[in-house]
Amino acid sequence: MNITILGAGYVGLSNAILLAKNNQVTLVDIDKEKISLLKKKKSPIRDSLIQRYLSKKNLSLTFDTQISNNLSKSKAVLIATPTNFDPKTKSFDTVSIEDILKKLKRNKFSKLVVIRSTVPVGFTEKMQKKYPNIDIAFFPEFLREGDALRDSLYPSRIICGSKTNKARFFLNLLKESAIKKNIQTQITSPSEAEAIKLFSNMYLAMRIAFFNELDSFSLSKNLHPKENIDGLSSDPRIGNYYNNPSFGYGGYCLPKDTQQLRQNFKDIPQKLIQATIQSNHSRKKFIVNEILKRKAKIIGIYRLSMKAGSDNWRESAIIDVIKSLKREQNQLIIYEPLLSKKTFMGISIEKDLNKFKNKSKLIVANRFDGALGVKNEILFTRDIFNEN
Numbered sequence: 294m295n296i297t298i299l300g301a302g303y304v305g306l307s308n309a310i311l312l313a314k315n316n317q318v319t320l321v322d323i324d325k326e327k328i329s330l331l332k333k334k335k336s337p338i339r340d341s342l343i344q345r346y347l348s349k350k351n352l353s354l355t356f357d358t359q360i361s362n363n364l365s366k367s368k369a370v371l372i373a374t375p376t377n378f379d380p381k382t383k384s385f386d387t388v389s390i391e392d393i394l395k396k397l398k399r400n401k402f403s404k405l406v407v408i409r410s411t412v413p414v415g416f417t418e419k420m421q422k423k424y425p426n427i428d429i430a431f432f433p434e435f436l437r438e439g440d441a442l443r444d445s446l447y448p449s450r451i452i453c454g455s456k457t458n459k460a461r462f463f464l465n466l467l468k469e470s471a472i473k474k475n476i477q478t479q480i481t482s483p484s485e486a487e488a489i490k491l492f493s494n495m496y497l498a499m500r501i502a503f504f505n506e507l508d509s510f511s512l513s514k515n516l517h518p519k520e521n522i523d524g525l526s527s528d529p530r531i532g533n534y535y536n537n538p539s540f541g542y543g544g545y546c547l548p549k550d551t552q553q554l555r556q557n558f559k560d561i562p563q564k565l566i567q568a569t570i571q572s573n574h575s576r577k578k579f580i581v582n583e584i585l586k587r588k589a590k591i592i593g594i595y596r597l598s599m600k601a602g603s604d605n606w607r608e609s610a611i612i613d614v615i616k617s618l619k620r621e622q623n624q625l626i627i628y629e630p631l632l633s634k635k636t637f638m639g640i641s642i643e644k645d646l647n648k649f650k651n652k653s654k655l656i657v658a659n660r661f662d663g664a665l666g667v668k669n670e671i672l673f674t675r676d677i678f679n680e681n
């Protein structure tokens with residue numbers, strides 16, 4: 294099948310590689326630099342599996358900066374463009390998707406559109422009414438940055454948010470392209486699929502906030518957080534996973550998806566969503582106070598990414614921690630090997646890890662790895678289990 298994919302980010306690129314194993318895929322992005330890298334088989338995302346597939350696997354994958362070049366041949370268009378949270382409207386900015394739908398109508402496209410970007414509940418149905426000649430389905434994407442392609446090849450589940458035959462056919466394409474066998478699938482209405490996506494991320498944010506509050510409590514009462522977490526996580530109803538404390542949940546999706554769900558709840562009583570969002574702010578304040586208590590002359594920030602293996606720091610909790618420490622006039626340095634600049638937010642970047650360790654009187658690490666190798670006395674982290 295001939296498929297056009299819009300947006301060569303984590304979601305679009307992973308889906309493009311997945312589907313290009315068995316289909317003819319054109320990946321389109323307005324970012325000319327990304328497309329030129331991809332044409333040279335270089336991944337714009339630091340992901341070794343994506344790089345391996347691009348350079349070594351036999352994929353039927355071409356790249357373009359224009360949507361219309363390949364549209365007449367395409368039986369499906371998959372949209373994976375950004376839906377950033379707009380603080381003014383307190384909702385996702387869906388303009389990139391709406392513009393694409395307008396363009397598809399102008400080009401008389403009348404086949405299947407698969408939305409993989411995360412959208413507000415009710416968005417797909419609204420678009421379907423506006424564009425009755427196009428079949429629009431919402432397929433929530435559950436991949437994680439750092440494991441984007443792996444999660445596409447071995448998906449936890451595939452949810453098809455549309456009951457049309459075209460959407461069912463696409464569901465089978467995704468299933469056939471994955472490596473995992475016996476994938477659990479579910480067919481729902483678009484709005485149910487949209488709700489499943491937002492509630493999934495809401496649950497994950499709430500769980501992170503819960504273990505972070507447990508950690509704040511343990512630290513304040515001089516209790517061992519690991520003992521507490523191990524003890525309660527061995528209850529199978531709670532489970533011994535996704536329970537590693539951090540400076541707060543972050544990344545592109547959890548902060549914006551929780552805020553979007555709060556907006557979808559506008560006229561429905563809720564307390565948990567609001568409380569989770571507030572809990573995340575309180576946690577970052579708590580972390581900053583704990584760092585300040587240590588009265589270090591020079592504070593070294595070890596890495597900016599939200600989790601080990603990730604190559605970006607969109608909405609990373611450490612960024613808010615840095616902002617607060619800066620407001621308190623602390624002397625800071627940053628170690629982030631992925632940054633080529635000399636400064637970040639006006640703070641010097643130290644490229645040499647040994648120099649960074651020698652200069653820092655306290656090293657603050659949301660997540661750390663073996664490379665750090667410093668004594669506990671000068672390390673401040675809440676990464677108890679050494680995992681994401």
Ligand SMILES: NC(=O)c1ccc[n+]([C@@H]2O[C@H](COP(=O)([O-])OP(=O)(O)OC[C@H]3O[C@@H](n4cnc5c(N)ncnc54)[C@H](O)[C@@H]3O)[C@@H](O)[C@H]2O)c1
Nearest residue numbers: 300301302303304322323324373374376389410411434438
């Ligand atoms: N990153 C994740 O882990 C993740 C997981 C699940 C769902 N999502 C959702 O998927 C969507 C995309 O996320 P992402 O992380 O892949 O974003 P991203 O920022 O990594 O990539 C988006 C890409 O879309 C391109 N783009 C923007 N407007 C375009 C247009 N009109 N035509 C073509 N390309 C365009 C951008 O240049 C960019 O390369 C968002 O709605 C996000 O919430 C992301």
